[in-house]
Amino acid sequence: MRGEITGETGLSGKKLVIALAGNANVGKSVIFNYLTKLHQHIGNWPGKTVEKAEGTLHFKGYTVDVVDLPGIYSLSTYSIEESISRRFIAVEKPDVVINVIDASVLERNLFFTLQLMELETPIVIALNQVDVASKKGIQIDFEKLEKILGVPVVPTIAVKGVGIFKLLEKAVEIFEGKLEAKPRQVKYGEEVEERIEKLAEAVRDSGLPYPARYVAIKLLEGDREIQEEVEKSKPQAAALARSLGEELERLHGHSCPTLITSERYQAANCIAREVQKLVPPVKPTLGEKLHNVTTHRVAGYFIMAASLLSLFFFVFAVGNVFSDILTSLLYGFKPFFERVLGTGFFEELVWEGVVEGLIAGASVALPYIIPFYLALYFLEDSGYLSRIAFLMDSIMHKMGLHGKAFIPLILGYGCNVPACLGCRIMETQRERLIAAFVTTLVPCAARTVIILGLVGRFAGIQWALMLYAFDLLVVFLLGRIAFRILPGEPTGLIMEMPDYRLPHLKTVLSQTWFRLLEFMKIAFPLIIVSTFTVKLLETTGILRVFTSLLAPVTVAWLGLPVETGITLLFGVLRKELALIMLATLLGAADLSKALTPVQMTVFTIVSMFYIPCVATIATLVMEFGWRKALVITLSEIVLALILGGLAFRILILAGLT
Amino acid sequence: MSSTADTGVSEVPLAMLRDGETGVVVSVKSGYGKAWGLKKRLMDMGITPGTRITVVKSAPFHGPMEILVRGYRLAIGRGMAERIFVRVEETRAGCAEK
């Protein structure tokens, strides 16, 4: 998208970069989508599990690049999102920042705006959701706000496209210098202000990409990243900051970061009070009532169970239909293929190696990802996700995660791919990683085929259920262990529960579509390469050698027939293949004749845990990078072997055969 | 900032408040070392000394609390709520808060 519209070619040689910044759930994505329509690209920020959405549009002879920054509440470095946004604004220097604020929660939004102004970047404010605000009885005098802040303010209703054009116009005017945006600076209390000035003087030539005043404020605010950088470039300024901070603490009896944050909030509070008129709403809104029942200590859980079940069935019912259609459609090409390439070694390699890989990717992953993304966006944008997190927090906390992790975990029972993608709803990189790790251990639909088709069918459903329970136990324990091992802050829930809102369909659809594209770009090559490799090894006979090499593990340690080596290798491509192949290789449709109950159990345990399938691995690579994906994969292989081997021995000791 | 030198009025952790009760934040204890970020995060969400907080309800099984702060709804974990110290405003008659 960026490739086809470059600033240099074409008539519009003028370029403009706009960043959208603001709190979460204020309407940035809707505005972004309205602006860029189909010219978007959704990916990740380099090396981070944070979404980066970029897009382009043409306006008044400009090629405008729009970047949708992650939703944040502050510009410190508490989270990766905050660092990313701050760096982007200070280092990449977008020409204009559109600060989207939620008119119905003005004060908290202004707290962020004031920090943006401290960064001394050109700002236009989109006073969004004025419709919601007025329903809540909040009227805002935007012209007065404009005067107080010294930046243009445009009232908008993003979901209806109201005010967006004006917003762009203002941005261009600022860029062209026709409109003066002179952001007023927050004045802190006298004692604080004095010290900020003194410190700003000391850090003026520190070489950081931020304004001196901003650096001074953040130093006093206790910002780790800036402290470290100043420590390196101007240690005496860092020392000065410490002593000034201590002075302030003595004067006020509060820590310096507390003081600065409170005073900024105080300023936001004053501005908000000055510009908004509150008329108490006549009656509690529908959203209010919905909130009360969906967070109710009894009813809330029933509603949650019902909605998650329907979500689950929605994702997998829709997915199954599409999966079947796609599979038969794609297999329909086979005769055509044979006609072109003939039947033989080459055709088989291309078909089974490349095309079937494609089919696997297209029919296993895609059909589920689409409805999943739709459902997830719906949950997230409506505000319901935060209610689920609220209800499930205490349980999830026991494994070191907070309530939101419940969603990916549940989805994992369907397919690990969307579940891993869903882990990005967690706040920190660490929580995302733990959530993804435990999620890949949840038996997905394909593994369910093995559990039910092997143990359930031949050993009895109670054994299958026991395996599920066992899996849950392992997930739980490993979550706890990972939580202990991985460094980072203790988890604590601090989550806004925004008012219920109707998700904007167009935005949801387009986000789904562009995320899907990203997924295909990353996952498909990997799926195809690995399918091809396995087929190549098989047709050249190397796979046989491989399996006999695996014999010490499969036969000696796990007590399984040597053929299981091949099936487990193929299972990496698609887990349910392991079972199907096992039947053919052992030459027995009735597997109970070829395997003992103990072998069945061990085989199932190993396939449950041993490795995320290739589509899941691809997802992990996309979300966390190669190294972490590799670590997860390898540790799960080891885990599966340990559990399988132990199960084998324990079951034999218990007198089973 | 209102003066916070507290004179005899009892300060309790927010976690002690009952549904519907309101308190004014006196201080947020940071805990040590690693929990620093959480304190900052709480303050960035508007929980600064002098702020009024109303407890709406708590999730079962010792779950998080729903509070109203600066005109919006926030959910915070129990652990967080233990660290926020408030002065209770409207103590209902007979309710001695520990």
Ligand SMILES: Nc1nc2c(ncn2[C@@H]2O[C@H](COP(=O)(O)OP(=O)(O)O)[C@@H](O)[C@H]2O)c(=O)[nH]1
């Ligand atoms: N009524 C109303 N809803 C809005 C408006 N802007 C956004 N929304 C809704 O608010 C929710 C959050 O919007 P989104 O763009 O995802 O917020 P983001 O987190 O800032 O990207 C979605 O459900 C939107 O449909 C608005 O102006 N009016």
Ligand SMILES: [Mg+2]
């Ligand atoms: Mg968004």
